[in-house]
Amino acid sequence: MRRFWLLFAQTVTIALALYFVYGALRPASRVQQLGSPAKPVPVVETASSSLAPGSYRDAAARAMPAVVNILTMQVPKRGAHPLARDPFFKRFFGDRDPGLDDDDLRNSLGSGVIVSHEGYILTNNHVVEGADEIEVVLTDGRKAPAKIVGLDPETDLAVIKIDLDKLPVIVLGQSELARVGDVVLAIGNPFGVGQTVTMGIISALGRNNLHINSFENFIQTDAAINFGNSGGALVDTRGNLIGINTAIYSQSGGSVGIGFAIPVSTAKTVMEAIIKDGHVVRGWIGVETQDITPELAQSFGLQRTSGAIIAGVVRNGPADKAGIVPGDILLAVDGKPVGDTTEMLNLIAQLPPGGKAKMTVLRKNREAALDVVVGKRPIPKELSK
Secondary structure, eight states: OHHHHHHHHHHHHHHHHHHHHHHHHHHHHHHHHTTOTTSOOOOOOOOOSSOOTTOOHHHHHHHGGGEEEEEEEEOOOOOOOTTTTOHHHHHHHTTSOTTOOGGGSEEEEEEEEEOSTTOEEEEEHHHHTTOSEEEEEOTTSOEEEOEEEEEETTTTEEEEEOOOSSOOOOOBOOGGGOOTTOEEEEEEOGGGSOOEEEEEEEEEEEEOOSSSSSSOOEEEEOSOOOTTOTTOEEEOTTSOEEEEEEEEOOSSSSOOSOEEEEEHHHHHHHHHHHHHHSSOOOEEOOEEEEEOOHHHHHHTTOSOOOSEEEEEEOTTSHHHHHTOOTTOEEEEETTEEOOSHHHHHHHHHTSOTTSEEEEEEEETTEEEEEEEEOEEOOOOHHHHO
16 A cells, blocks of 8 residues: 555656746747747838938939039239249249249139030029139049039129030029929038038028129028138028029128028029020119109108119210109009019019010099100129220
Protein backbone atom coordinates (compact mmCIF):
# COMPACT_ATOMS: atom_id res chain seq x y z
CA MET A 1 0.00 0.00 0.00
CA ARG A 2 2.77 2.36 0.86
CA ARG A 3 4.49 1.63 -2.45
CA PHE A 4 1.22 2.29 -4.29
CA TRP A 5 0.76 5.64 -2.53
CA LEU A 6 4.34 6.71 -3.37
CA LEU A 7 3.82 5.82 -7.04
CA PHE A 8 0.56 7.79 -7.08
CA ALA A 9 2.19 10.85 -5.53
CA GLN A 10 5.04 10.80 -8.02
CA THR A 11 2.58 10.49 -10.93
CA VAL A 12 0.50 13.45 -9.72
CA THR A 13 3.61 15.55 -9.16
CA ILE A 14 4.86 14.87 -12.70
CA ALA A 15 1.40 15.60 -14.17
CA LEU A 16 1.13 18.93 -12.32
CA ALA A 17 4.61 19.89 -13.42
CA LEU A 18 3.78 19.12 -17.00
CA TYR A 19 0.55 21.14 -16.71
CA PHE A 20 2.28 24.23 -15.34
CA VAL A 21 5.03 24.01 -17.95
CA TYR A 22 2.47 23.74 -20.73
CA GLY A 23 0.39 26.59 -19.33
CA ALA A 24 3.41 28.82 -19.05
CA LEU A 25 4.76 28.11 -22.50
CA ARG A 26 1.53 28.17 -24.51
CA PRO A 27 0.45 31.82 -23.81
CA ALA A 28 4.00 33.09 -24.46
CA SER A 29 4.10 31.32 -27.80
CA ARG A 30 0.65 32.64 -28.68
CA VAL A 31 1.44 36.23 -27.75
CA GLN A 32 4.69 36.07 -29.68
CA GLN A 33 2.83 34.87 -32.76
CA LEU A 34 0.37 37.76 -32.47
CA GLY A 35 3.19 40.29 -32.26
CA SER A 36 2.98 41.25 -28.61
CA PRO A 37 4.52 44.63 -27.68
CA ALA A 38 6.71 42.62 -25.29
CA LYS A 39 8.84 41.81 -28.34
CA PRO A 40 7.94 44.52 -30.90
CA VAL A 41 8.75 44.01 -34.54
CA PRO A 42 10.72 47.06 -35.78
CA VAL A 43 8.94 49.09 -38.50
CA VAL A 44 11.16 50.77 -41.12
CA GLU A 45 9.59 53.87 -42.72
CA THR A 46 10.55 54.89 -46.25
CA ALA A 47 10.35 58.43 -47.67
CA SER A 48 7.45 59.00 -50.05
CA SER A 49 8.26 60.18 -53.53
CA SER A 50 5.12 62.34 -53.60
CA LEU A 51 5.27 66.13 -53.05
CA ALA A 52 5.31 67.06 -49.38
CA PRO A 53 2.24 69.02 -48.27
CA GLY A 54 2.85 72.75 -48.46
CA SER A 55 6.03 72.41 -50.54
CA TYR A 56 6.72 74.75 -53.46
CA ARG A 57 9.74 72.86 -54.76
CA ASP A 58 8.23 72.46 -58.23
CA ALA A 59 7.57 76.20 -58.58
CA ALA A 60 11.08 77.01 -57.39
CA ALA A 61 12.63 74.43 -59.71
CA ARG A 62 10.82 75.90 -62.73
CA ALA A 63 11.83 79.49 -62.02
CA MET A 64 15.31 79.29 -60.47
CA PRO A 65 17.31 78.44 -63.63
CA ALA A 66 16.04 81.62 -65.33
CA VAL A 67 17.08 83.93 -62.46
CA VAL A 68 20.65 85.16 -62.87
CA ASN A 69 23.25 86.97 -60.84
CA ILE A 70 24.41 90.32 -62.25
CA LEU A 71 27.83 91.78 -61.46
CA THR A 72 28.67 95.28 -62.59
CA MET A 73 31.88 97.25 -62.65
CA GLN A 74 32.17 101.01 -62.67
CA VAL A 75 35.41 102.95 -62.88
CA PRO A 76 35.12 106.35 -61.18
CA LYS A 77 35.62 109.17 -63.65
CA ARG A 78 38.84 111.00 -62.81
CA GLY A 79 41.23 113.23 -64.59
CA ALA A 80 44.26 111.54 -66.14
CA HIS A 81 47.16 111.03 -63.77
CA PRO A 82 50.18 113.22 -64.67
CA LEU A 83 52.35 110.12 -65.14
CA ALA A 84 49.76 108.22 -67.21
CA ARG A 85 51.52 109.14 -70.47
CA ASP A 86 55.04 108.41 -69.24
CA PRO A 87 56.48 105.44 -71.25
CA PHE A 88 58.22 104.11 -68.14
CA PHE A 89 54.92 103.88 -66.22
CA LYS A 90 53.10 102.48 -69.25
CA ARG A 91 55.58 99.61 -69.20
CA PHE A 92 54.20 98.57 -65.80
CA PHE A 93 50.64 99.93 -65.79
CA GLY A 94 49.75 99.77 -69.48
CA ASP A 95 46.98 102.23 -70.31
CA ARG A 96 45.54 102.06 -66.81
CA ASP A 97 45.53 105.25 -64.78
CA PRO A 98 48.15 104.68 -62.02
CA GLY A 99 46.07 106.90 -59.79
CA LEU A 100 43.44 104.14 -59.52
CA ASP A 101 43.86 101.15 -57.25
CA ASP A 102 41.82 97.95 -57.08
CA ASP A 103 39.39 99.49 -54.59
CA ASP A 104 38.41 102.07 -57.19
CA LEU A 105 36.83 99.38 -59.40
CA ARG A 106 33.37 99.23 -57.90
CA ASN A 107 31.62 95.89 -58.00
CA SER A 108 27.91 95.65 -57.27
CA LEU A 109 25.58 92.69 -57.12
CA GLY A 110 22.05 92.38 -58.38
CA SER A 111 19.72 89.90 -60.01
CA GLY A 112 17.92 89.54 -63.31
CA VAL A 113 15.41 87.30 -65.08
CA ILE A 114 15.89 85.68 -68.49
CA VAL A 115 12.68 86.32 -70.44
CA SER A 116 13.54 85.11 -73.96
CA HIS A 117 15.67 82.55 -75.74
CA GLU A 118 17.34 85.44 -77.58
CA GLY A 119 19.08 86.37 -74.33
CA TYR A 120 17.00 89.34 -73.15
CA ILE A 121 17.10 89.82 -69.38
CA LEU A 122 14.84 92.02 -67.26
CA THR A 123 16.39 93.75 -64.27
CA ASN A 124 16.26 97.05 -62.40
CA ASN A 125 17.62 100.28 -63.83
CA HIS A 126 19.49 100.97 -60.60
CA VAL A 127 21.32 97.61 -60.90
CA VAL A 128 23.03 98.42 -64.22
CA GLU A 129 22.82 102.21 -64.50
CA GLY A 130 26.25 103.75 -65.02
CA ALA A 131 28.02 100.38 -65.28
CA ASP A 132 31.11 100.21 -67.48
CA GLU A 133 31.03 96.41 -67.56
CA ILE A 134 28.25 93.92 -66.86
CA GLU A 135 28.66 90.20 -66.29
CA VAL A 136 25.82 87.71 -65.98
CA VAL A 137 26.24 84.44 -64.06
CA LEU A 138 23.76 81.62 -64.66
CA THR A 139 22.82 78.93 -62.16
CA ASP A 140 24.55 76.29 -64.30
CA GLY A 141 27.85 78.13 -63.81
CA ARG A 142 28.06 79.78 -67.23
CA LYS A 143 29.14 83.42 -67.41
CA ALA A 144 28.69 85.97 -70.18
CA PRO A 145 29.22 89.70 -70.70
CA ALA A 146 26.02 91.67 -71.18
CA LYS A 147 25.16 94.86 -73.03
CA ILE A 148 22.45 97.33 -72.13
CA VAL A 149 19.55 97.33 -74.60
CA GLY A 150 17.68 100.16 -72.88
CA LEU A 151 16.88 101.82 -69.57
CA ASP A 152 13.67 103.22 -68.11
CA PRO A 153 14.45 105.16 -64.92
CA GLU A 154 10.79 106.20 -64.57
CA THR A 155 9.81 102.61 -63.72
CA ASP A 156 13.29 101.53 -62.57
CA LEU A 157 13.42 98.81 -65.23
CA ALA A 158 16.18 97.88 -67.65
CA VAL A 159 16.73 95.32 -70.39
CA ILE A 160 20.16 93.78 -70.97
CA LYS A 161 21.21 91.04 -73.40
CA ILE A 162 23.65 88.14 -73.42
CA ASP A 163 24.72 85.80 -76.23
CA LEU A 164 24.49 82.21 -75.04
CA ASP A 165 22.77 79.09 -76.35
CA LYS A 166 20.16 76.93 -74.63
CA LEU A 167 19.06 79.57 -72.16
CA PRO A 168 16.44 78.75 -69.50
CA VAL A 169 13.47 81.11 -69.87
CA ILE A 170 10.90 81.98 -67.23
CA VAL A 171 7.17 81.85 -68.00
CA LEU A 172 5.43 85.22 -67.73
CA GLY A 173 2.40 85.08 -65.45
CA GLN A 174 -0.64 87.33 -65.13
CA SER A 175 -0.08 89.85 -62.37
CA GLU A 176 -3.55 91.29 -62.93
CA LEU A 177 -5.00 88.03 -61.53
CA ALA A 178 -2.94 88.25 -58.33
CA ARG A 179 -4.83 88.81 -55.09
CA VAL A 180 -3.89 89.78 -51.55
CA GLY A 181 -3.06 86.62 -49.63
CA ASP A 182 -1.65 84.68 -52.59
CA VAL A 183 1.57 82.79 -51.79
CA VAL A 184 4.62 84.07 -53.70
CA LEU A 185 8.32 83.22 -53.89
CA ALA A 186 11.12 85.78 -54.20
CA ILE A 187 14.23 84.54 -56.02
CA GLY A 188 17.52 86.43 -56.19
CA ASN A 189 21.05 86.76 -54.87
CA PRO A 190 20.85 88.58 -51.51
CA PHE A 191 24.15 89.96 -50.19
CA GLY A 192 26.02 87.86 -52.76
CA VAL A 193 25.57 84.63 -50.76
CA GLY A 194 24.19 82.77 -53.78
CA GLN A 195 20.79 82.14 -55.27
CA THR A 196 18.15 82.15 -52.56
CA VAL A 197 14.40 81.49 -52.49
CA THR A 198 12.17 83.10 -49.86
CA MET A 199 8.43 82.68 -49.36
CA GLY A 200 5.65 85.03 -48.36
CA ILE A 201 2.29 86.31 -49.46
CA ILE A 202 1.06 89.29 -51.43
CA SER A 203 0.44 91.92 -48.76
CA ALA A 204 -1.09 94.62 -50.96
CA LEU A 205 -1.62 95.58 -54.60
CA GLY A 206 -1.42 98.89 -56.45
CA ARG A 207 0.93 100.59 -54.01
CA ASN A 208 1.86 104.09 -55.16
CA ASN A 209 2.85 107.48 -53.80
CA LEU A 210 6.01 105.90 -52.41
CA HIS A 211 8.09 108.44 -54.37
CA ILE A 212 10.45 105.72 -55.59
CA ASN A 213 9.63 105.99 -59.31
CA SER A 214 7.67 108.32 -61.54
CA PHE A 215 5.23 105.52 -62.41
CA GLU A 216 4.28 103.34 -59.45
CA ASN A 217 1.93 100.37 -59.21
CA PHE A 218 3.77 98.03 -56.87
CA ILE A 219 2.98 94.56 -55.58
CA GLN A 220 3.78 94.56 -51.86
CA THR A 221 5.01 91.30 -50.31
CA ASP A 222 6.40 90.06 -47.03
CA ALA A 223 8.72 87.57 -48.77
CA ALA A 224 12.23 88.49 -47.62
CA ILE A 225 13.91 90.84 -50.11
CA ASN A 226 17.39 92.18 -49.34
CA PHE A 227 20.31 93.92 -51.02
CA GLY A 228 21.16 91.89 -54.11
CA ASN A 229 17.57 90.76 -54.70
CA SER A 230 16.93 93.83 -56.88
CA GLY A 231 15.95 92.76 -60.38
CA GLY A 232 15.11 89.24 -59.25
CA ALA A 233 11.88 87.33 -59.72
CA LEU A 234 8.65 87.30 -57.76
CA VAL A 235 6.82 84.15 -58.86
CA ASP A 236 3.51 82.46 -58.09
CA THR A 237 3.07 78.90 -56.84
CA ARG A 238 3.34 77.58 -60.40
CA GLY A 239 6.72 79.26 -60.94
CA ASN A 240 5.35 81.94 -63.27
CA LEU A 241 6.82 85.44 -63.12
CA ILE A 242 4.42 88.01 -61.68
CA GLY A 243 6.85 90.76 -60.65
CA ILE A 244 10.39 92.16 -60.67
CA ASN A 245 11.67 92.79 -57.12
CA THR A 246 12.81 96.37 -56.86
CA ALA A 247 12.72 97.93 -53.39
CA ILE A 248 12.15 97.45 -49.68
CA TYR A 249 11.00 99.64 -46.85
CA SER A 250 13.56 99.39 -44.07
CA GLN A 251 15.11 101.53 -41.37
CA SER A 252 18.00 99.10 -40.90
CA GLY A 253 18.82 98.23 -44.51
CA GLY A 254 17.60 94.64 -44.09
CA SER A 255 14.25 93.03 -44.78
CA VAL A 256 11.48 93.86 -42.33
CA GLY A 257 8.73 92.21 -44.37
CA ILE A 258 7.81 95.15 -46.59
CA GLY A 259 9.09 94.61 -50.12
CA PHE A 260 7.90 95.91 -53.47
CA ALA A 261 7.86 94.38 -56.93
CA ILE A 262 6.98 95.86 -60.32
CA PRO A 263 4.07 93.88 -61.86
CA VAL A 264 5.01 91.76 -64.86
CA SER A 265 2.30 93.51 -66.89
CA THR A 266 4.23 96.77 -66.55
CA ALA A 267 7.60 95.06 -67.04
CA LYS A 268 6.41 93.36 -70.25
CA THR A 269 5.16 96.64 -71.74
CA VAL A 270 8.40 98.43 -70.87
CA MET A 271 10.54 95.57 -72.18
CA GLU A 272 8.74 95.44 -75.54
CA ALA A 273 9.08 99.21 -75.96
CA ILE A 274 12.79 99.15 -75.11
CA ILE A 275 13.50 96.30 -77.52
CA LYS A 276 11.59 98.13 -80.25
CA ASP A 277 12.73 101.74 -79.74
CA GLY A 278 15.54 101.65 -77.19
CA HIS A 279 13.37 103.56 -74.73
CA VAL A 280 9.73 103.84 -73.67
CA VAL A 281 7.48 106.25 -75.60
CA ARG A 282 4.76 107.77 -73.40
CA GLY A 283 2.01 110.31 -73.80
CA TRP A 284 2.32 113.80 -72.31
CA ILE A 285 0.11 116.91 -72.16
CA GLY A 286 2.34 119.33 -70.23
CA VAL A 287 0.65 119.93 -66.89
CA GLU A 288 1.58 120.01 -63.23
CA THR A 289 -1.07 118.57 -60.95
CA GLN A 290 -1.97 118.31 -57.30
CA ASP A 291 -4.20 115.87 -55.42
CA ILE A 292 -7.49 117.11 -54.01
CA THR A 293 -7.22 116.98 -50.23
CA PRO A 294 -10.17 117.51 -47.87
CA GLU A 295 -8.67 120.88 -46.94
CA LEU A 296 -8.42 121.99 -50.58
CA ALA A 297 -11.93 120.75 -51.30
CA GLN A 298 -13.25 122.81 -48.38
CA SER A 299 -11.31 125.96 -49.32
CA PHE A 300 -12.45 125.78 -52.97
CA GLY A 301 -15.98 124.78 -52.05
CA LEU A 302 -15.72 121.50 -53.96
CA GLN A 303 -18.25 118.74 -53.49
CA ARG A 304 -15.78 116.02 -54.49
CA THR A 305 -12.39 114.70 -53.45
CA SER A 306 -11.53 112.75 -56.61
CA GLY A 307 -9.71 114.19 -59.61
CA ALA A 308 -6.49 116.15 -60.05
CA ILE A 309 -6.13 119.92 -59.74
CA ILE A 310 -4.19 121.52 -62.59
CA ALA A 311 -1.56 123.55 -60.74
CA GLY A 312 0.47 124.61 -63.77
CA VAL A 313 0.43 124.40 -67.57
CA VAL A 314 3.47 124.30 -69.85
CA ARG A 315 3.33 127.25 -72.25
CA ASN A 316 2.52 126.14 -75.81
CA GLY A 317 2.23 122.55 -74.58
CA PRO A 318 -0.64 120.24 -75.59
CA ALA A 319 -2.83 121.19 -72.61
CA ASP A 320 -2.21 124.92 -73.12
CA LYS A 321 -3.16 124.69 -76.79
CA ALA A 322 -6.34 122.80 -75.89
CA GLY A 323 -7.46 125.52 -73.46
CA ILE A 324 -6.73 123.84 -70.11
CA VAL A 325 -5.85 126.44 -67.47
CA PRO A 326 -4.54 126.36 -63.89
CA GLY A 327 -7.36 125.77 -61.45
CA ASP A 328 -9.18 123.28 -63.68
CA ILE A 329 -9.85 119.88 -62.14
CA LEU A 330 -9.18 116.96 -64.47
CA LEU A 331 -11.96 114.42 -64.00
CA ALA A 332 -11.49 111.94 -66.84
CA VAL A 333 -9.09 110.98 -69.63
CA ASP A 334 -10.80 109.47 -72.67
CA GLY A 335 -13.76 108.52 -70.52
CA LYS A 336 -11.66 106.88 -67.80
CA PRO A 337 -12.17 108.53 -64.39
CA VAL A 338 -9.21 110.19 -62.69
CA GLY A 339 -9.02 109.40 -58.98
CA ASP A 340 -5.78 111.22 -58.21
CA THR A 341 -2.58 112.50 -59.80
CA THR A 342 -1.05 109.00 -59.98
CA GLU A 343 -3.98 107.67 -61.98
CA MET A 344 -3.89 110.74 -64.22
CA LEU A 345 -0.18 110.29 -64.93
CA ASN A 346 -0.62 106.61 -65.80
CA LEU A 347 -3.66 107.24 -68.01
CA ILE A 348 -1.94 110.00 -69.99
CA ALA A 349 1.28 107.98 -70.31
CA GLN A 350 -0.68 105.22 -72.04
CA LEU A 351 -1.97 107.57 -74.74
CA PRO A 352 -0.21 107.36 -78.12
CA PRO A 353 1.62 110.60 -78.99
CA GLY A 354 0.12 112.43 -81.94
CA GLY A 355 -3.41 111.23 -81.31
CA LYS A 356 -6.35 113.14 -79.84
CA ALA A 357 -7.75 112.49 -76.39
CA LYS A 358 -10.87 113.89 -74.75
CA MET A 359 -10.21 115.45 -71.35
CA THR A 360 -13.09 116.17 -69.01
CA VAL A 361 -12.42 119.07 -66.66
CA LEU A 362 -14.37 120.83 -63.94
CA ARG A 363 -14.18 124.63 -64.18
CA LYS A 364 -16.20 126.85 -61.87
CA ASN A 365 -18.44 123.91 -60.95
CA ARG A 366 -19.19 123.20 -64.61
CA GLU A 367 -17.89 120.23 -66.56
CA ALA A 368 -16.33 120.76 -69.97
CA ALA A 369 -14.86 118.35 -72.53
CA LEU A 370 -11.69 119.41 -74.33
CA ASP A 371 -9.83 117.68 -77.16
CA VAL A 372 -6.08 117.50 -76.55
CA VAL A 373 -3.48 116.49 -79.12
CA VAL A 374 -1.20 114.25 -77.08
CA GLY A 375 2.51 115.04 -77.10
CA LYS A 376 5.50 112.79 -76.47
CA ARG A 377 6.79 112.64 -72.91
CA PRO A 378 10.33 114.08 -72.82
CA ILE A 379 13.11 111.52 -72.37
CA PRO A 380 14.64 111.71 -68.86
CA LYS A 381 17.83 113.72 -68.69
CA GLU A 382 19.93 110.71 -67.70
CA LEU A 383 18.99 109.05 -71.02
CA SER A 384 19.47 112.09 -73.20
CA LYS A 385 23.12 112.54 -72.27
